[in-house]
Structures are given as structure tokens and as C-alpha cells.
Amino acid sequence: MTAFEQELAIWGPKSSYFQGTDALVGLQQAQAYCRKIALGHYENFPVVSCALPRYLRQHFFNVYAFCRWADDLGDEVQEAEASLALLAWWRSQLTSCYQVLSGSSEDGQHSVPRLHPVFVALAPTIQEFELPQQAFDDLIQAFEQDQHVVEYQSFEQLLAYCQKSANPVGRLVLHLCRTVSPTHLEWSDSICTGLQLANFWQDVARDFAIGRIYLPVEDRERFGYTRAQLEQNEYNQQFQQLMDFEVQRARQFLLDGLPLISHLPGRLQIDIDLFARGGLKILDRIERLQFNVWQQRPVLTRFDFVVLLLKSSFRQFGGMRR
Known part of the structure; x- marks a missing residue:
């Protein structure tokens, strides 16, 4: 049994918790659960969380835990049908969470539904920062799309796809920063799309191994990289030109979004700068590998992130002095 299968056994829709035999989860317990997910699942999140203002850390943990669970429901479940069913359940939990906050329910009754610990922790964050339900739902839609779309014809x-799989995260962050505006949303979308693309090009081999191809057909044809060469994982001049x-x-995309950073409050500039520069560094590593x-697979080490963190801190400090 995988680690996520164990999580499903404890907190999934068929668990004893959702059968009503276990006690409801309290807020502090739910927050601790989200904190554990955020600090344990993403290797560089502890570095990033240190740059966050203390009052925002738990809120970021809560949002991250939602994304982590949705991602695992899309990627860690073997059968597409089972994955889609679980994602539909996750959406129903999202809907119930918002209904609780609005004081309504589908049947018109005011009974409180049993919520997953992630949503118990997330509910106060949603309320305090007025997080839009659509952003969370878009992320779920992206993971649903992964179950039946494995290749893209055009860029x-x-x-x-990036508008649903990546950009909503940046939009949620802007709400947490209380800096939502049309221009800020545009810059944020550019950074998030750039980060998603950097991840795609970093993981060409990994994604192909699980049956997903993010290099668009039209781009492969433009540089003469054939389907047969792709299936053989062939590295040649055409692939170099395509990847370049x-x-x-x-x-x-990443560079176009950088103006956002100076418009963010205080130490949040460091955090977002760190993410953007991390994406640029990954692209540099891909180039160094020709x-x-x-x-x-090009990766960033913890040392790389510490260096980037220091540079981001100096940039923010220099901006404050100016």
C-alpha cells in the first residue's frame, strides 16, 4: 500500500471517518494535518515557508494541502475512472465547505456536513481572505482533464490547460496577500504559466513514462521531431532546437511576470521572487544539459534554494532602501 493509499484509507470517502464512526476533526487538529502535508510533501516548502510572514504560514499550508490532495487524487490513483470519482468527491467537499460558510445546504437544511480535515482548516482561510471557489474548482478540473487528455495538439x-492547472494557485496567493487587481492577476498568471511550462520541460521523460506528452504536436512538427523519435526518447539536433x-x-512568461514582485507587501516579495527565480534556474539547468x-532530470538542490533565498532577500532589502 502506497503512502497515499494509506491516507485514503484514513481520510477518503470510504473511511470510517466519513462513515460517521470517528469523532469530527477539530480546527487545531486539522491545521496540524495541513502543516504536516505542506512541510513533508514538498522538499523545498520549508525553505519557502521561512520567508513567509508568520501570520500567513498556516493559511498557505491550508491552501497547499488542498492542492496536494487534489494532485494526488489525480496522479496517485491507478484507474482513471476511480480517479475521476475521487475528484468528484473532492469537489463535493469543496462545495460543502462553501455552503457551510454561507449557512446554506443543498437540501435547505442547516445540518453541518462531515468535512475532510483539509477543508476544516481551509474554511477560516476562505472566509478571512474571501478566496474564490472558482479557483479551487479550476484546479480540480485540471486534474480531471489529466485523466482523459494526455497530449496537446497546439500550444x-x-x-x-495552464489557466486551470497553474494560474489559480497564483490567484489564490494574491488573495492571501490582499493585492488583487487586473494588472496583478495578469502578472501572476504569467509567472504561474511560466512555472508550469518549466515543470513540463523539466519532466519530459517522467511525464512520457506515465503516458503524458506536453510537447505540443505543432511544435514537434515545426522542428521535425517525429512521433517515432519521441517514443524512442531520441536526443538529436531536432529535439535540442525544440527544447530550446x-x-x-x-x-x-516568467520574466514578463516579474514586475508583480515589487507590488507585493513586505516579505511576500521574497517568497514570490524565490518561486519565479527558481523556475528561471530550472530553465538554466535545462540549457546547461544542452x-x-x-x-x-534537471533539479534544484536545497543549497540552490538557499542561495536563491539570499538573493531574493537582498533584492527586497535593496528595493526597500531605494
């Missing part, structure tokens, strides 16, 4: 189609093109495009991501 425009890939961008439409994709890396430069991802880099431009784009041969078939042979080696």
Missing part, C-alpha cells in the same frame, strides 16, 4: 491548448524554443518561451532531459 494554445496547452496554455488553456520551449525553454525560451517559458522564460519569457536540453537532454531524456538522459537527466
Whole structure:
């Protein structure tokens, strides 16, 4: 049994908790659960969380835990049908959470539904920062899309996927920062799309191994990289040119979003700068490998993140002095 299968056994829809035999989870217990997920599942999140203002850390943990669970429901469940059913359950939990906050229910009664610990912790965050339900639902839709769309014909189609799989996270962060505006949303979307693309190009081999191809067909055809070469994981001049093109495009999205950082409050500038610069660093690593991501997956070490953190801190300090 995998670690996530164990989580499902404890907190999934068929668990004893949701059968009503276990006691309801309290807020403090739920917050501790989200904190454990955030600090335990993402290798660099502890570094990032240190840059966050203390009053925001738990709220970020709560949002992250939602995303982690949705991601695992999409990627860690073997059968697509089972994954879609679990994602539908996760959406029903989201709906119930918002209904509790609004004081309504589908049947018109005011009985309190049994909520997953993530939503117990997330509810006060949603209320305090007025987080939009659509952003959470868009993320669920992206994971549902992964179950039946495994290849993209055009870059425009890939961008439409990023609008649901990546951009909502940045929009939620803007709400947590209380800095939502049309211009800020545009910059945030650019950074998030750039980060998602950087992740795609970092994980070409990993994604192909699980049957997903994010290199658009039109781009592969443009550079003469054939389907047969893709299936053989062939590294050649055509693949180099294709990856160079994709890396430069991802880099431009990240650079176009950097103006957002100076418009964020205080130490949050460090956090978002760190994420954006991390994406740029990944793209640099892909270039240093001469784009041969078939042979080696480019990664950032904890030391890399510490260096980036220091640089982001100096940039923020320099901006404050100016």
C-alpha cells in the first residue's frame, strides 16, 4: 500500500471517518494535518515557508494541502475512472465547505456536513481572505482533464490547460496577500504559466513514462521531431532546437511576470521572487544539459534554494532602501 493509499484509507470517502464512526476533526487538529502535508510533501516548502510572514504560514499550508490532495487524487490513483470519482468527491467537499460558510445546504437544511480535515482548516482561510471557489474548482478540473487528455495538439491548448492547472494557485496567493487587481492577476498568471511550462520541460521523460506528452504536436512538427523519435526518447539536433524554443518561451512568461514582485507587501516579495527565480534556474539547468532531459532530470538542490533565498532577500532589502 502506497503512502497515499494509506491516507485514503484514513481520510477518503470510504473511511470510517466519513462513515460517521470517528469523532469530527477539530480546527487545531486539522491545521496540524495541513502543516504536516505542506512541510513533508514538498522538499523545498520549508525553505519557502521561512520567508513567509508568520501570520500567513498556516493559511498557505491550508491552501497547499488542498492542492496536494487534489494532485494526488489525480496522479496517485491507478484507474482513471476511480480517479475521476475521487475528484468528484473532492469537489463535493469543496462545495460543502462553501455552503457551510454561507449557512446554506443543498437540501435547505442547516445540518453541518462531515468535512475532510483539509477543508476544516481551509474554511477560516476562505472566509478571512474571501478566496474564490472558482479557483479551487479550476484546479480540480485540471486534474480531471489529466485523466482523459494526455497530449496537446497546439500550444494554445496547452496554455488553456495552464489557466486551470497553474494560474489559480497564483490567484489564490494574491488573495492571501490582499493585492488583487487586473494588472496583478495578469502578472501572476504569467509567472504561474511560466512555472508550469518549466515543470513540463523539466519532466519530459517522467511525464512520457506515465503516458503524458506536453510537447505540443505543432511544435514537434515545426522542428521535425517525429512521433517515432519521441517514443524512442531520441536526443538529436531536432529535439535540442525544440527544447530550446520551449525553454525560451517559458522564460519569457516568467520574466514578463516579474514586475508583480515589487507590488507585493513586505516579505511576500521574497517568497514570490524565490518561486519565479527558481523556475528561471530550472530553465538554466535545462540549457546547461544542452536540453537532454531524456538522459537527466534537471533539479534544484536545497543549497540552490538557499542561495536563491539570499538573493531574493537582498533584492527586497535593496528595493526597500531605494
